[in-house]
Amino acid sequence: MKVASRIYTVLIFLFLYAPIAVLIAFSFNGSSVMSRSVWTGCSLKWYQQLFQDKMLLTSLRNTLIIAVVAAIVSTAIGTTAAIGISGMNKWMRHAVMNITNFPMVNPDIVTGVSLMLLFVAISKFMGNVSLGMGSLILSHITFCLPYVILSIMPKLQQMDPNLYEAAQDLGCTPVAGFFRVVLPEIMPGVITGLIMAFTLSIDDFVVSYFTSGTTQTLPIFIYAMTRKRVSPEINALSTLLFGIILFLLFVINIRTSREIHHSRASGKEV
Amino acid sequence: MKSKSAAFPYLVWMAIFIIVPTALVAIFAFTDRSGNFTLRNIESVGQYSNVFLRSIWLGAVATLICLILGYPLAYIISRAHARRQNVLIMLVMLPMWMNFLLRTYAWMTLLEDSGLINHALNFLGLPSVHMINTPGAVVLGMVYNYIPYMILPIYSVLTKIDPSVIEAAEDLGADGKTVFLRVTLPMSMPGIISGVTMVFVPAVSTFIISKMLGGGSNLLIGDLIDMQFLGSAYNPNLGSAISLVLMVLILICMGIMNEFDENGASEGGLMV
Numbered sequence: 001m002k003v004a005s006r007i008y009t010v011l012i013f014l015f016l017y018a019p020i021a022v023l024i025a026f027s028f029n030g031s032s033v034m035s036r037s038v039w040t041g042c043s044l045k046w047y048q049q050l051f052q053d054k055m056l057l058t059s060l061r062n063t064l065i066i067a068v069v070a071a072i073v074s075t076a077i078g079t080t081a082a083i084g085i086s087g088m089n090k091w092m093r094h095a096v097m098n099i100t101n102f103p104m105v106n107p108d109i110v111t112g113v114s115l116m117l118l119f120v121a122i123s124k125f126m127g128n129v130s131l132g133m134g135s136l137i138l139s140h141i142t143f144c145l146p147y148v149i150l151s152i153m154p155k156l157q158q159m160d161p162n163l164y165e166a167a168q169d170l171g172c173t174p175v176a177g178f179f180r181v182v183l184p185e186i187m188p189g190v191i192t193g194l195i196m197a198f199t200l201s202i203d204d205f206v207v208s209y210f211t212s213g214t215t216q217t218l219p220i221f222i223y224a225m226t227r228k229r230v231s232p233e234i235n236a237l238s239t240l241l242f243g244i245i246l247f248l249l250f251v252i253n254i255r256t257s258r259e260i261h262h263s264r265a266s267g268k269e270v
Numbered sequence: 271m272k273s274k275s276a277a278f279p280y281l282v283w284m285a286i287f288i289i290v291p292t293a294l295v296a297i298f299a300f301t302d303r304s305g306n307f308t309l310r311n312i313e314s315v316g317q318y319s320n321v322f323l324r325s326i327w328l329g330a331v332a333t334l335i336c337l338i339l340g341y342p343l344a345y346i347i348s349r350a351h352a353r354r355q356n357v358l359i360m361l362v363m364l365p366m367w368m369n370f371l372l373r374t375y376a377w378m379t380l381l382e383d384s385g386l387i388n389h390a391l392n393f394l395g396l397p398s399v400h401m402i403n404t405p406g407a408v409v410l411g412m413v414y415n416y417i418p419y420m421i422l423p424i425y426s427v428l429t430k431i432d433p434s435v436i437e438a439a440e441d442l443g444a445d446g447k448t449v450f451l452r453v454t455l456p457m458s459m460p461g462i463i464s465g466v467t468m469v470f471v472p473a474v475s476t477f478i479i480s481k482m483l484g485g486g487s488n489l490l491i492g493d494l495i496d497m498q499f500l501g502s503a504y505n506p507n508l509g510s511a512i513s514l515v516l517m518v519l520i521l522i523c524m525g526i527m528n529e530f531d532e533n534g535a536s537e538g539g540l541m542v
Contacts, residue, residue, distance in 0.1 A: 005342075005346040005349075008342060008343065008346065009343060009346055009347075009358070012339065012343050013361060015414070016361075016362070016365050016414075016417075017365070018380075019373065019376035019377055019380060019414070020365060020368065020373070020376060022376060022379065022380060022386060023372070023375070023376040023379070026379065077279055077280050077283060078280070080276040080277065080279060080280065081276070081277045081279070081280030081281075083273060083276045083277075084273060084274050084275065084276035084277025084278065084280065085277050087273045087274045087276070087277075088274050088277070092274075096277065096281070099284050099288065099289070100284070102288060102292075103288055105471070105520065105521070105524055106517060106520070107471055107472070107474070107475030107492075107516060107517070107520055108472070108475065109475050109477060109492050109495055109496070109513070109516075110295070110475070110495075110513045110516060110517050111291075113295065113495060113499055113509065113510070113513050114291030114292050114294060114295045114513070115287065115291050116499060117291060117294040117295060117298060117506065117510070118286075118287070118290060118291040118294055121294065138287065139287070141283075141287075142283070142284075142287040142288065145280065145283065145284070149280075174273070199367075203367075203369055203370075205369070205370070205371060205478070206477075206478075209500070210499065210500065218369075219369055219371060222369060222371045222372060222375075223371055223478070226371060226374075226375045226378070226482060234372065234375055237372075238368065238372045238375075238376075241368065241369070241372070242368055245364075245367045245368065246364075249360070249364070249367070253360075
């Protein structure tokens with residue numbers, strides 16, 4: 001890289017990372033006074049306060065439950081959907097893919113508001129059941145589904161259709177054919193979809209905000225915290241989350257580079 | 271595999287959770303509180319045309335800045351060694367893994383009147399600058415949050431450009447500037463288009479960034495909708511009307527962007 005592009009790259013990354021660095025630095029700030037930007041020595045007290053916060057732990061638990069359920073259900077529905085869509089004729093596939101793309105194009109806030117209207121109508125119909133975990137899980141599955149489908153479709157298109165037919169010719173039932181031939185072929189796409197659904201669900205604020213009722217998820221909890229003017233606990237929370245993400249990415253990277261090595265050794269393309 | 275029926279659960283799901291809710295928004299937009307047909311909601315959206323114009327203006331400015339800042343970086347990264355490319359792209363994506371509320375909150379601490387930037391200015395003997403709760407702060411928040419969505423699709427299109435095309439242009443006597451303007455830039459158009467839509471749509475419809483960095487004085491469309499559904503001005507009918515207008519607005523923008531993308535080959539859209 002030339003010097004100018006090097007400087008430019010450094011400047012952009014400075015812009016991207018400086019706020020995060022400041023956030024992390026101030027999570028260790030000892031100050032208890034009303035300021036987020038006066039440094040008064042190192043301390044871990046915000047971390048202590050954080051772990052005593054019952055609301056935080058509840059919202060963390062809710063977030064994880066929702067993410068796990070939403071990821072699994074949307075991957076299951078999305079996988080079968082992708083297979084069904086690939087078996088459709090061109091016209092039908094086009095129509096279905098348009099519906100699939102719609103929630104990704106539609107602004108999050110409109111998706112959130114429209115789901116809120118639906119859930120409020122349903123809850124009135126069912127005798128004022130309040131929104132909560134149920135509506136959150138349903139809406140998370142809904143916005144995860146398109147991403148799952150889009151990560152599986154290309155794998156299905158790459159797959160040799162003769163494989164499945166061969167399995168059937170050799171006496172496989174359709175179900176066995178799916179589990180023993182199709183699924184292993186499209187597995188990388190399924191895994192990508194699952195991971196994407198999980199992270200999308202954990203990270204979502206806007207749709208959850210409108211469909212949660214009084215239930216708190218982690219992003220909603222963070223939002224409530226930022227509404228109070230001063231709360232260095234957020235800094236501690238950010239630091240922890242950032243650390244966890246770094247760790248996970250590190251592990252995933254090591255795993256994939258191992259896989260690449262492995263598949264190179266066995267002569268198979270990834 | 272000719273198993274169309276496998277998509278059946280999905281189609282039912284999307285009918286219930288996408289089509290019905292969207293229809294509900296439309297129905298609410300055209301009815302009053304007692305459920306009678308009315309055009310009043312849609313008409314009163316007109317009162318908020320200044321909010322719409324502000325949202326579109328700030329969103330467009332943020333998108334343009336993202337493009338101007340992001341394109342060179344995407345270009346630089348696409349020219350780096352393969353190993354370094356992976357590291358740099360990882361670094362672009364990493365902040366996206368942090369919840370955007372936290373990223374926006376970080377800017378709050380930097381920009382506020384007694385914040386870190388003003389502390390630094392005072393320390394250097396310079397006067398404080400009022401930055402938070404201004405339109406500029408909102409644009410900054412948008413650029414900061416959404417610039418990766420600009421860099422990634424442009425980068426993925428740039429890496430797919432066949433180097434021999436560029437060599438051919440050079441062989442035919444084009445200098446660096448001509449190669450860029452007549453070969454690289456036109457060929458990266460699909461990436462630019464998906465980058466622009468991926469930044470503009472969330473920027474126009476945001477309500478958190480304006481709330482946190484814009485104070486109460488820089489209302490955007492998202493804030494209006496939020497106020498009608500969960501805020502003080504509870505009025506789901508008006509809120510639905512505003513949402514409907516926003517949705518139509520976005521779909522029109524997408525349509526226009528797709529027109530630009532004549533080749534129809536916008537593969538840069540989804541990176542992951």
